[in-house]
């Protein structure tokens with residue numbers, strides 16, 4: 458049996474005609490950059506994410522970059538984030554000339570540890586106040602602890618840019634003062650929510666694409682200006698900005714696909730549930746296999762909300778690299794997100810952060826393995842994956 462990590466082909470069939478129509482009408486419109494197709498999609502995503510505005514951009518990376526630029530973050534500033542994320546989260550901080558500051562992750566969710574974040578921010582705010590933004594990442598499709606993070610943001614007026622590249626539609630349970638819970642969409646809590654439509658994300662386009670959500674009208678205007686060289690009006694530049702524009706053809710495709718997104722989320726959640734049962738039945742849970750933590754599953758009304766959208770289903774295992782090789786030999790796709798933490802990357806060798814110690818993130822880099830979880834997988838395929846993992850540990 459063959460179980461790819463991700464196969465986009467089966468999702469194509471049911472919407473192929475709609476996609477072809479959308480692509481054809483964009484082709485015939487001869488309006489290929491921004492324009493009404495992009496504006497329509499921006500409104501749809503903003504509504505989906507419960508924000509006032511959406512600003513379509515060229516990629517998830519550029520969503521982060523243009524957000525930092527629009528907050529005027531640059532040389533002399535520091536930005537706090539996690540060392541256990543895709544490279545882009547740190548790359549954009551360095552590209553605007555600012556300095557990344559890392560906070561280790563929680564052992565269960567692998568999201569930024571809000572308690573340690575509070576210590577770093579408290580300390581900075583008693584001194585030079587160099588920290589100008591916080592970028593929590595909603596890793597694998599589960600939100601960071603935004604209640605604590607937004608409380609810090611409010612206390613010290615430090616803006617939060619959510620890296621929601623893996624988490625479109627994921628929800629965070631805010632606990633209100635009266636003890637009730639309000640579920641908030643990823644990207645609706647910070648001043649900016651950054652999304653990627655790279656094909657492997659839950660909502661992917663047919664190339665590169667991204668979007669920034671915000672409910673701050675002046676900020677939305679700055680984002681729009683900066684994604685197009687800061688031109689306002691055309692050929693007059695009060696800002697520098699860049700070319701971060703979204704192509705109309707991508708927006709046309711995304712408008713079609715957005716209508717299927719909640720169904721796909723359900724399929725991923727269902728597959729994650731099947732994995733949990735299979736691992737349980739195989740007697741593998743906790744030893745040797747640690748399943749992905751669902752840190753909000755016990756919150757009020759969690760079953761009705763996307764507390765995890767499983768962009769990745771990531772287990773922790775001993776002998777990770779050997780298991781990975783073994784599974785690949787059995788035609789099972791799996792991948793390591795991520796094998797090297799950001800503070801250990803060669804490109805930051807000259808910086809103070811290089812080789813600082815973040816033990817939880819480093820442990821994760823040694824033990825995590827993402828298994829296939831895309832919606833169209835069959836129960837037989839999931840069974841095969843778990844069976845092969847059991848074979849590996851019992852032989």
Ligand SMILES: *Cc1c(COP(=O)(O)O)cnc(C)c1O
Nearest residue numbers: 516517518543545622653654655
């Ligand atoms: C995918 C991703 C990005 C970058 O998105 P691109 O569209 O590939 O530029 C940024 N951050 C995280 C956490 C991601 O997973």
